[in-house]
Amino acid sequence: MSITPTQVNLQDSSSYSTASSVPDxxxxxxxxxxxxxKLAPVDLKFDMVREESHTVSLKKAHKAALRSQVLSGSRKAQASVMFVVKRPGCILCHEQGDDLQKLVGEFSNQSVAAFACIKEINVDDxxxxxxxxxxxxxxxxxxxxLSVYxxxxxxxxxxxxxxxxxxSAKKRWEKKGLRGNMIGKGExxxxxxxxVFNRKGELQYAYKEQIGLPLPIDEIRTAIKEVMNE
Incomplete structure (x- = not known):
C-alpha cells in the first residue's frame, strides 16, 4: 500500500493539505x-518519575527526539514516531509500545526517532x-x-x-507474554x-486508536518508509 505524504509543517500551522494518510x-x-x-518533559530514569518545570512545543519535542537518535549513533534521523498513550498501565498500551519499539528498531543506524505523549503522572507511576x-x-x-488528544x-x-x-485481545496478549491491566489507576x-513526522516536522501519517485492536504496524511501517524515501 502506498501512502501519499502529507505536508503539514510544524513551523507553518496555517498551511496544510488533506491526504488519505491523515484523517480529515x-x-x-x-x-x-x-x-x-504544551508538553512537559518527564524524566523516568533511575525508577523515578519527575516532571521538568518547563514545557516545550510539539515542534521542539520532535526535534529533541531526532537529536537523541543522533547521539545514539545515527548521523541523520529521518523520521519520528509519536506514541499517544491512552493509559500507561493498560496492557493494550504495553502491547502498542512494544510493537512500536520493535518497529523503530527495524530501521538501521537509529534512523527513526520516537517519543511518547501521556495525560498525567503521579497517578499510576x-x-x-x-x-x-x-x-x-x-x-x-x-x-x-490534552491538545494532542x-x-x-x-x-x-x-x-x-x-x-x-x-x-481475542486476551489471547493475543497471552501469546505475546504481555502484562498489564484493562481497568486501573488513571484516566x-x-x-x-x-x-509519524518527517525530519522537517511535517505530519505524514496519523492513526486513531481502536480499542482492543492491535496497531496497524504494516501501515505505520509503510508511512515511515515513505518518509525515508523522500
Whole structure:
C-alpha cells in the first residue's frame, strides 16, 4: 500500500493539505494543536518519575527526539514516531509500545526517532515506569492541556466494543507474554494513537486508536518508509 505524504509543517500551522494518510478531522484540529500544545518533559530514569518545570512545543519535542537518535549513533534521523498513550498501565498500551519499539528498531543506524505523549503522572507511576522500562524506552512528555488528544478527536472508549473484543485481545496478549491491566489507576477513557513526522516536522501519517485492536504496524511501517524515501 502506498501512502501519499502529507505536508503539514510544524513551523507553518496555517498551511496544510488533506491526504488519505491523515484523517480529515485530525486536519481540522492541527493548527490549534501546533499553536497551543504544551508538553512537559518527564524524566523516568533511575525508577523515578519527575516532571521538568518547563514545557516545550510539539515542534521542539520532535526535534529533541531526532537529536537523541543522533547521539545514539545515527548521523541523520529521518523520521519520528509519536506514541499517544491512552493509559500507561493498560496492557493494550504495553502491547502498542512494544510493537512500536520493535518497529523503530527495524530501521538501521537509529534512523527513526520516537517519543511518547501521556495525560498525567503521579497517578499510576508504577504502570508508567513499566511501560518505559519494558516496552517503550524513548522520551516521554505530558500533554498538559490534552491538545494532542484533542487533535485525535477527543474520542472515548466504547465499553461495549471493548468487551466484545476482549477475548481475542486476551489471547493475543497471552501469546505475546504481555502484562498489564484493562481497568486501573488513571484516566483511561480518552483514546490515543500514533503520528509519524518527517525530519522537517511535517505530519505524514496519523492513526486513531481502536480499542482492543492491535496497531496497524504494516501501515505505520509503510508511512515511515515513505518518509525515508523522500
Amino acid at each position: 478531522d485530525v486536519y481540522k484540529r492541527l493548527p490549534k494543536m501546533y499553536k497551543s500544545t 508504577e504502570g508508567l515506569l513499566t511501560l518505559y522500562k519494558n516496552y517503550f524506552q524513548f522520551p516521554f512528555y505530558r500533554d498538559t492541556e 484533542s487533535a485525535l478527536g477527543d474520542r472515548k472508549v466504547n465499553v461495549v466494543t471493548a468487551l466484545r473484543r476482549w477475548y 483511561g477513557m480518552l483514546l490515543g494513537g500514533v503520528m
